[in-house]
Amino acid sequence: VREGVQDIAIPHSLEEEGLHALRFRVDADADAVSQNNELYSYMYLNLFDKVLIVESSEGISQEICALLEGYEVTTVRPDESSLPKTLDELCAFDEVILNNIANSDLPEGFDEILNRYVYEAGGGLFTVGGSEGGDSEKAPVEAIDYTPPLGMMIVIDVSGSMSSGTDVGTVQKIDAAKNAAVSMVRDYTCLNERDYCGVMTLSDDYTEDASLLPMTRQDEIIEAIYGVEKG
Numbered sequence: 001v002r003e004g005v006q007d008i009a010i011p012h013s014l015e016e017e018g019l020h021a022l023r024f025r026v027d028a029d030a031d032a033v034s035q036n037n038e039l040y041s042y043m044y045l046n047l048f049d050k051v052l053i054v055e056s057s058e059g060i061s062q063e064i065c066a067l068l069e070g071y072e073v074t075t076v077r078p079d080e081s082s083l084p085k086t087l088d089e090l091c092a093f094d095e096v097i098l099n100n101i102a103n104s105d106l107p108e109g110f111d112e113i114l115n116r117y118v119y120e121a122g123g124g125l126f127t128v129g130g131s132e133g134g135d136s137e138k139a140p141v142e143a144i145d146y147t148p149p150l151g152m153m154i155v156i157d158v159s160g161s162m163s164s165g166t167d168v169g170t171v172q173k174i175d176a177a178k179n180a181a182v183s184m185v186r187d188y189t190c191l192n193e194r195d196y197c198g199v200m201t202l203s204d205d206y207t208e209d210a211s212l213l214p215m216t217r218q219d220e221i222i223e224a225i226y227g228v229e230k231g
Contacts, residue, residue: 095124122148
């Protein structure tokens with residue numbers, strides 16, 4: 001590593017799903033400040049390979065299963081006891097395929113669970129149907145532009161150094177940080193009403209000033225930000 005700004009690529013493969021901690025450390029001779037020598041980053045690796053097929057009759061999903069070679073595929077009929085009955089059970093799958101299934105074929109309450117699976121948990125849903133795959137009886141499908149809700153946690157440094165002024169004026173760094181955080185919460189190009197936001201402060205220890213709240217409670221989130229104090 002030479003002095004100055006540079007890009008360094010470190011090839012690495014993550015072999016298991018779940019949470020991974022990445023730590024980077026730089027040591028230098030005559031280093032008077034060692035506190036900034038380490039950087040931690042975290043990555044959560046998901047494997048989206050579990051597919052649930054709900055089929056109207058046994059065996060009609062053979063061609064779909066063939067297309068999904070390499071995936072972990074489970075097929076079930078609406079009247080079988082193995083059909084997921086709760087949101088947690090359904091969230092064990094990354095994608096749900098309804099094959100020739102009408103809403104009336106589903107047991108009572110399953111459509112509500114399926115709706116929450118898509119709109120709250122961000123699960124994938126694909127529906128296919130028709131008469132022997134022909135063009136005469138296509139399943140009614142509405143395609144919409146959808147992104148899952150976002151959860152953002154704002155972390156504000158409240159250590160002693162935040163009481164000093166900024167480089168561009170006399171305003172304290174802590175106040176500049178709070179103003180920037182409030183701007184993010186108020187900017188609906190960053191978050192919208194379906195998203196969530198929380199506030200944490202960090203010094204020698206951390207404090208959760210506001211747990212993840214829906215953006216419909218924007219005023220509470222902003223009040224928590226303005227309530228942040230040094231130390």
